[in-house]
Amino acid sequence: MANTVAQLIFIPAPGMGHMLSTIEIAKLLVNRDHRLSITVLIIKPRGMDSGLAITSYIESLAKSTIDRISFIQLPQDETLPVHNPKDPLTSNKEFIKTHCKYVRNVVAELASQPGSGHLAGFVVDFFCTCMIDVANEFNVPTYVFFTSNAAFLGFILYVKTLSDDLNKDVLELSNLDTEVSLPGFVKPVPTKVFWSPVKTREGLNFVLQCSRKLREAKAIMVNTVLELETHAMESLSSDTNIPPVYPVGPVLNLDTSSGATKLVDDDAIKWLDSQPPSSVVFLCFGSMGSFDEIQVKEIARALEQSGHRFLWSLRRPPSDLTTRIPSDYEDPSVVLPEGFMERTCGIGKVIGWVSQVRVLGHNAIGGFVSHCGWNSLLESLWFGVPSATWPIYAEQQMNAFEMVVELGLAVEIKLDYLKNLSDPKATTVVVTAEEIESGIRRLMKDNEVRTKVKEMSEKSRSAVAEGCSSYASVGRLIEDFMMEKS
Incomplete structure (x- = not known):
């Protein structure tokens, strides 16, 4: 029957960036087709109470009333697997795996309810592929929503090819100071920007397990745009050994009226209102980005010496290593050079947590110093704001390489x-004020990059319009879901 609802089970990874984009793709799907209904199963992060932003977000989800999307917060074991800071990815995998039994129970209960709709499949995060086994128990397919980019997806899949098919020692290769040709990149990729897990035995084992598990999926959705990552998408599409890949991006939360935007410093927006167009450098390093006092002082020196107007989201390093989530300073001057606030008064503003979308969308912003989280880069491209790359953790080094070297869309x-987020005692190289100042000057003066970013902004916005690439890709995906229903 045409009105029969196809029910999907969504399982995002327990991190702010993963949850945000997963909720947005869920909204996109139910808005596109009234026959779809989605239940999002929420895994609470460890030590969630110490992270105000993500705690507030999860609580807001539980109270949300989004048409045909419901949220269920999963229980947690009283005794969780011991977190191993030396092998955080494996620890996280085991933590997520403890939720399989709860997912099984919830899905069985949902399926038994009258009028719940036909269970058409699971949609899981890359870090939740253990849930494929649960989906198999219900005899339904699993789709993976990959919250990063197509080139990085290609890298993860190719690690398995190198190890299993080409018999290469990936661990040894990754620790050499060399460049490697990867299918998803036109240009050779230096091993210094490889995702850090492949440089340890434990991490590599995790990546190999995930790469193998990805091949069990029915299809993979990627938060990217065909026109942005043409080569990477063509590379994935030509590989008959992997599931079909759907570019569905940019999947962004552009709503500045609710949710985390309640934490916006309205005073900062008022300050931006008084600045000339495209004159302000915005520095923001994501929900987990922070620096020690030595590095903070180098950034401050660079900003002062550059003479450019700036808006700086400065966060305090986390005191609770189980959450790794920074907080705001009550008085940021305690870590800034003496007199910095007074000398830069009028041309700069130091703030705490802020709505990144709201700031990037302001016409006073002319450049973005970013940690290169993929969501952040997509947002900057959407608003046509060029970026200067300062990756910190996760796959951000590969994102930075792609944006600067591969695509020429950043400086x-x-x-x-x-930065080793799991070990505060680990040595981190200090980026000098001179390096930062040089990057900021190029960011604000490189008209070639600025022009390319503006062009990509138009392509990104066009991609989601009816009849264009991402819109069509989402349509094919929905057809796939409905075939499972029938």
């Missing part, structure tokens, strides 16, 4: 900066 402050 470099660093490509290979890496």
